[in-house]
Amino acid sequence: MAEKNTELMEKIVSLCKRRGFVFPGSEIYGGLAGTFDYGHYGALLSHNIKDLWWKHFVKSREDMFAVTTPTLMPEAVWKASGHLSGFTDPLVECTKCHHRFRADQLAEENRANKKCPDCGSGLGEEKVFNLMLPVGLGSIQGQNNTAYLRGEIAQGMFVNFKNTIDTLHPDLPFGLAQIGRAYRNEIAPRDFLFRVREFDLMEFEYFIREKDWEQYFEMWRKEMWSWVEKVGINKDMVHELEVAPEDRAHYSKRTIDFEFDYPFGRKELYGLAYRTDYDLKKHSASSGQDLSYFDEEAKERFTPHVIEPTFGHGRTFLAVLLSAYREDTLGGETRVYLALKPQIAPVKVAVFPLLKNKPELVTRAREVYQALKKEFSDVIFDDNGNIGKRYRRQDEIGTPFCVTVDFDTVEKDAGVTIRDRDTGEQKRMALEELIPYIQNHLK
Ligand code: GAP
Numbered sequence: 001m002a003e004k005n006t007e008l009m010e011k012i013v014s015l016c017k018r019r020g021f022v023f024p025g026s027e028i029y030g031g032l033a034g035t036f037d038y039g040h041y042g043a044l045l046s047h048n049i050k051d052l053w054w055k056h057f058v059k060s061r062e063d064m065f066a067v068t069t070p071t072l073m074p075e076a077v078w079k080a081s082g083h084l085s086g087f088t089d090p091l092v093e094c095t096k097c098h099h100r101f102r103a104d105q106l107a108e109e110n111r112a113n114k115k116c117p118d119c120g121s122g123l124g125e126e127k128v129f130n131l132m133l134p135v136g137l138g139s140i141q142g143q144n145n146t147a148y149l150r151g152e153i154a155q156g157m158f159v160n161f162k163n164t165i166d167t168l169h170p171d172l173p174f175g176l177a178q179i180g181r182a183y184r185n186e187i188a189p190r191d192f193l194f195r196v197r198e199f200d201l202m203e204f205e206y207f208i209r210e211k212d213w214e215q216y217f218e219m220w221r222k223e224m225w226s227w228v229e230k231v232g233i234n235k236d237m238v239h240e241l242e243v244a245p246e247d248r249a250h251y252s253k254r255t256i257d258f259e260f261d262y263p264f265g266r267k268e269l270y271g272l273a274y275r276t277d278y279d280l281k282k283h284s285a286s287s288g289q290d291l292s293y294f295d296e297e298a299k300e301r302f303t304p305h306v307i308e309p310t311f312g313h314g315r316t317f318l319a320v321l322l323s324a325y326r327e328d329t330l331g332g333e334t335r336v337y338l339a340l341k342p343q344i345a346p347v348k349v350a351v352f353p354l355l356k357n358k359p360e361l362v363t364r365a366r367e368v369y370q371a372l373k374k375e376f377s378d379v380i381f382d383d384n385g386n387i388g389k390r391y392r393r394q395d396e397i398g399t400p401f402c403v404t405v406d407f408d409t410v411e412k413d414a415g416v417t418i419r420d421r422d423t424g425e426q427k428r429m430a431l432e433e434l435i436p437y438i439q440n441h442l443k
Helices: 002-018 040-059 075-081 108-113 154-158 161-168 210-231 278-287 313-324 359-376 387-397 407-411 431-441
Strands: 022-024 036-038 064-066 072-074 088-093 100-102 127-130 133-137 145-149 174-183 198-208 238-242 254-262 265-276 293-295 300-302 305-312 325-330 333-338 349-353 379-381 401-405 416-420 426-429
Touching (some): 002 022, 002 313, 002 333, 036 040, 040 064, 040 174, 040 198, 040 210, 075 145, 154 198, 198 210, 198 313, 210 265, 210 305, 349 359, 359 407, 401 431, 426 431
Parallel strands (some): 064 174
Antiparallel strands (some): 022 036, 072 145, 088 100, 133 145, 174 198, 238 254, 325 333, 401 416
């Protein structure tokens, strides 16, 4: 079983590289651990996931507002939020090979015997290792102001609570949402996109009255499941874990992790936390600014509490790929395809002329391509190699539809063929029917 799973992970990593989804970061210099570059199709898939998330949680709701805040924030923010003292992992280092490990991720035996998993020598004492990445700002050497690359994007929402109240005057409950980069100095980045040092988060802070916290925690728990389904993550591979008090982040009074069955084990995908009024109170005390809310109806002033659903983007990307990866036999040949939801597929339609060297086919196929491109934008034209190879290429990047212009199209005005990625079935369709047919599958 373990072997098979390692094999699946290798297949995903290899497909990502082969088809231009994901590469090791700065690869021509040997790579930088914990960083990845997204190539063309990876970047398109990544944007499509973010767009879908934004539409689902922000644009389609009345109670959600947007912010975009810097990845650099001053030391004062992280002191107040508790990240400089509490955002830590236990570190152990081998006394001989000096490899570093997260103590809580060592095999029981290695941790108990203090034995290095790489060279078998002794491990040093456990130390507390802070994950925040400091940056020296300022132009005069020795006079730097320390700022930090944000370890979580949530603080951007908390420090903008007052701006939001003062400019939009929202009624509770309301949310502040953001998609953006976070940075963590992970001791042991690993498992492809799962544990990296720089990644995107999709997240919102939902401000509520304290008495309502259980109701909204439950509401967002359900909404997170609807997102899992919407983005195309296999629900059967997702499991809730009630996080024990001793394992919760320093700001949380209740946390549920949404775990996913990755090939390397069941681990966190998303988190849902009840952050209470911890952050607003800390920032209020530290900045001296009033971060309370005045309830016009009840005529009372109080600090709102917060429910926080958080969605790691790289882990979503990985879970989507793992959920969509398929191998089957079609027309007597084995093939690999990604059964991505059409809404997030990097390419929605690929248009082919049956033969590259027949100008009448190419001209007509170009016209069809232009018409579809205007409508769907994620459309490509491909006349490279035989038609079977073109289908395989599109299957591997998860293109739901391939449209072919053949001799019947130009000689008999018989429409085009449209091929379904998952079944491989082809049907002939008049050009007028093509756009509504595809539109229907993108809803
Ligand atoms: N604001 C809350 C927060 O940041 P978190 O559980 O520390 O919570 C949020 O992180 C999400 O970010 C996780 O649920 C996971 O999806 C993702 N994540 C955390 N660390 C990561 C890492 N090193 N690499 C990739 N994704 C990570």
